[in-house]
Amino acid sequence: MSHVPAADTAYGVGTAPSGAAALAFQHEVVRNLICRQARYPDIATSHDWYMALAFSVRDRMLARWAASTKTYAEKDVKVACYLSAEFLIGPQLGNNLLNLGMQSEAREAVSALGQNLDELLAIEEEPGLGNGGLGRLAACYMDSLSTLEIPAIGYGIRYEFGIFDQEIRDGRQIEITDKWLQRGNPWEIVRPDLSYYVCFGGRTESETDAEGRLRVRWVPARQVKGVACDMPVQGYRVDTCNVLRLWKSEAVESFDFQDFNSGEYYEAVQEKVVSETLSKVLYPNDEPEAGKRLRLAQQYFFVSCSLQDMLRLADAKGTPVQRFAELFAAQLNDTHPSIAVAELMRLLVDEHLVSWDAAWDITQRTFAYTNHTLLPEALETWGLPLFESLLPRPLEIIYEINRRFLDEVRRAFPGDEARVKRMSLIDESGGRKVRMAHLATVGSHAVNGVAALHSDLLKQTVMRDFAEMSPQQFLSVTNGVTPRRFLMLSNPALACLLDKTIGADWATDLARLDALVAFADDIAFHDAWRSIRADNKTALAARIKSLTGIDVDPNALFDIQVKRIHEYKRQHLNALYIISLYRRLSRTPDLDTASRCFIFGGKAAPGYAMAKLIIRLITGIAEVVNSDPAIKGRMKVVFYPDFNVKNGHAVYPAADLSEQISTAGKEASGTGNMKFMMNGALTIGTLDGANVEIRDEAGAENFFLFGLTAPQVDEVKLAGYRPAEYVRANEDLRDALDQIAQGRFSRGDKETFRPLLDSLMQHDPFLVLADFADYVACQERVSEAWHDARQWTRMSIMNTARSGKFSSDRAIREYCGRIWKTRPVRIELGQP
Structure with missing residues (x-):
């Protein structure tokens, strides 16, 4: 039976905690349990207690939200609006307790109620609002915007179902529906009064108004x-509380009484079903035409709602519409929200009757665009028939934007029609x-790239x-991650050591970690550092055992590659090394090399057959290696299922070696590499x-460097890359590929991995085989370094000490100063 506050609280009888703050908070939790959950303590489940605790924390946040909103309304401020199709925000309870400075208070309060805070934190579902790095970046930026007291709104889609939950069955990825909202979301405030209509399909009509201006309807x-x-x-630790505003789609009329009355029961609710599909699931498979149509509709839907909200x-x-760009700075996070350019023009020209030239000036001053990819195939395009059938008026506006822009190109580069064709907003080749x-x-x-190399290559390719x-339009803002979630929250013991050693100010000024350099050779500090890392590895080993049944040695080198599964990220290069x-x-058996635990994690897109085959190869290697007694436990291979933000909390602090081995010139930035570095992992990478x-x-x-550089990759390809030559020249590589071909890692089935082998031997688009020998040699240097525990610890400390640049706070300061021209606004929390 749960304990509750003392009788004079009117909530029941029990033992009260000692701290006044904890006692007051204890009362709030019980009040929310009863008044919001309709439960009383004796019958409340752990989930009921989690919800009550979350609502109590939210109440504290909403007081700050109200103060922030009121201040923004009353003062002359410029608001940063971050438009993103994904916000991979991670579990909220622990992060909000940390930001509010309430961790000890909450722990004491729930303990007095007979609950364990860690167990309640573990209950929270991972919000299914994002997929990978792009969504995680957006979430980090929202955290930093609030921490730096910048007025901001994040705009996206409130997906009912996330991308998918991943299970590994019989060595293969199985996609499970991500029902993250099934038991409610205590952090969400639904606002039916804030709703907007979004148009699809149909036709346009032109007319001349009373003033002789052409108007389109x-x-x-x-x-x-x-x-x-x-x-x-x-x-x-500030009173700023901004908002992440996500859009849920609903039917304009959810029920057609006439259809129902005439017996057409299914048709009566058809409009509701079709309309709500828009925010039903994150990123449908965009291969079939229906999937592409839905994805384009999703993008236009959230962008249109967001711009209408800003207006x-x-x-x-x-504020007059002519001053719109003085009030808002809107960042397009990749191409997913880029239809916003045409939609703002439509809203200004068609709805607000602004002249074209004035509207275009407002639009350009409002928007900035972050590019996240150098892969031409990843730059979004939409077929004209699809676009025209779904968005006829925005397409007309795009045509007009293109006509005027190409006139500018011709004036700048007379006679260069090839350039005009390349720069056109409409691709005329191979289907418009x-x-x-x-x-x-x-x-x-x-327009900004997200790392120095990426930004340079963006301008060159x-x-x-x-x-x-x-040229003045292009700049670089290297990505960053929030140290609050990815160091303070996920690695509290290390955060505590940093506080004691260099002071607590590093949490909002990560450059202060540089002060750790002075302790890089301090033996006592080394001992404390290694003790924390050992505890983190032991905790991860326990999770691995619980999830996979695999016993791993915490004393082994934890060699970790967790990220989306993709050929350019080259998990299969790592796999080939493990085989060798x-x-x-x-x-x-007595080879002088470091004992290793190789840990992989990440999801493959449901329709990406090669990525799913790479997962199967990793699990197949694990089956063989982990069951071979001759290895004497000196190697273990683990595929950590369903890698996400929540699971990342355990993984990043436990890594000794961070695998960042993508083909040079293919990864825009990466943010996992920054999280590993912050927590003291060493990087092996290109x-x-x-x-x-x-x-x-x-x-x-x-840093352990290997591999071809981006210019060398281009040279190899231009010279006519022949992967088979690298196989012939390297016995270990040839043997590893032969082992796969013979079915060693597919239970004797020689056909399972044939598509993967054929791709490598005949094409190898990401130069896995070309980089193999150098990667193996670099891994030998890793093993040598691992044997010197003192030197490895020094290198680990230096990585954390030098990670200050990679805070999202630094990145946001750059956006504010160089692109958005926004300033901090101090929020004073008054009485409700």
Whole structure:
């Protein structure tokens, strides 16, 4: 039976905690249990207690939210609006307790109620609002915006179901529906009064108004209503609480009484079913035409709702539409929200009767665009028939934007029609398509890459023509991650050691970690550092045992590669090395090499057959290696299922070696590499994405570098890359591939991995085989370094010490100063 506060609280009888703050909070939890959950303590489940605790924390946040909103309404402020199709925010309870400074208070309060805070934290579902790095970045940026006291709104989609939960059955990925909202979301405030209509299909009609101006009216085939669902975003130890506003789709009329009355029961609710599909699931498979149509509709839906909301806020503040860009700075997080350029033009020209030139000036001053990829196939395009059938009026506006823009190109580069064709917003080759990256670039005043190398390559490759025409438009803002979640929350023992050693100010000024350099050779500090890392590894080993049944040795080198499964991220390069090491250990059991636990994690897109085959290869290797007594436990291979933010809390602090081995020139930045570095892992990697800057910051001596550089990759391909030559020249590589081909890791089935082997031997688009020998040699240097515990500890400390650049706070300061021109606004928390 649960304990409750003393009788004079009117909630029951029990033992009260000692602290006054904890006692008051204890009362709030019980009040929310009864008044919001309709439960009394004797019958409450752990989930009931979790919900009551979450509501109590939310109440504290909403007081700050109200103060923030009131201040923004009354003062002359510029609001940063972050438009993103994903916000991978992670569990909220622990993060909000941390930001509010309430961890001890909450722990004491729930303990007095007979509950365990850690167990309640473990109950919380991972919000299914994002997929990978792009969504995690957006969430980090929202955290930093609030912490830096910048007025901000995040705009996205309130997905009912996330991408999927991953299970590994018989060695293969199985996708399970992510029902993250099944038991409710205590952080969400649904606002039915904040809703907007979004048009789809139909036709346009033109007319001349009384003043002789041409006006276009969109007559849609159907409309969908977008309803705001808000989540508070609390800053760290400040009173700023911003909002993440996500849009839920609903039918304009959810029930057709005439259809129902005439016996057409299914048709009566058809509109509701179709309309609510828009926010039903994150990123449907976009291969079939229906999937593509839904994804484009999703993007337009959330962008239109968001811009209508911003225009409403401007009107409520009394700001004329002509000053819209002075009130809002809107960042397009990749191409998913780039239709916003056409939609803001439509709203200004068609709805607010602004002239084209004035509207275009407002649009360009409002938007900035973040590019996240150098892979041409990943730059979004939409076929014109699909686009026209779904969004006829926005397409007309895109045509007009393109016509005027290409006139500018011709004036800048007379006679260069090839350039005009390359820069057009419409791709005329192989089926006409709208180029969304081009639309975002033309409609924005700034375009940024997300790492120094990526930004340079962006200007040299996919955006070269645009950079030559408007070089001042392009800049670089290296990504960052929040140290609150990925160090303080996930690695509290290390955070405590940092506080004691260099003071607590590093939490909001990560550059202060540089002070750790003075302790890099301090033996007592080494001992404390290694003790914390050992505890983290022991905890991860216990989780691995619980999830997979695999026993791993916490004293082994934890070699970890967790990220989305993709050929360019080259998990299969790692797998080939593991096979070669296993074969060497089989031949020479006493080989002088570090004992290792190789840990993989990540999801493969449901339709990405090669990525799913890579998972099957890893699990197949694990089956063989982990059951071979001849290895004597010196190697273990683990595939950690369902990797997400929540699971990352246990993984990042336990890593000894961070695998960042993508083909040079393919990874835009990476953020997992930063989380590992912050927690003291050493990186083995190529000169790709933010690895370049990580190596610069940590020092070459504290980074394990291998592989071709981006220019060398281009040279190899231009010379006519022949992967089979690398196989012939390397006996270990040949043996590893032969072992796969013979069915050693597929239970004797020689066909399972044939598509993967054929791809490597005949094409190898990401130069896995070309980099294999150098990767193996680099891994030998890792083993040598591991044997010197003192030197390895020093390298680990230096990585954390030099990770200050990779805070999302630094990145947001750069966005504010260089792109958005926004300033902090201090929030004073008054009485409710």
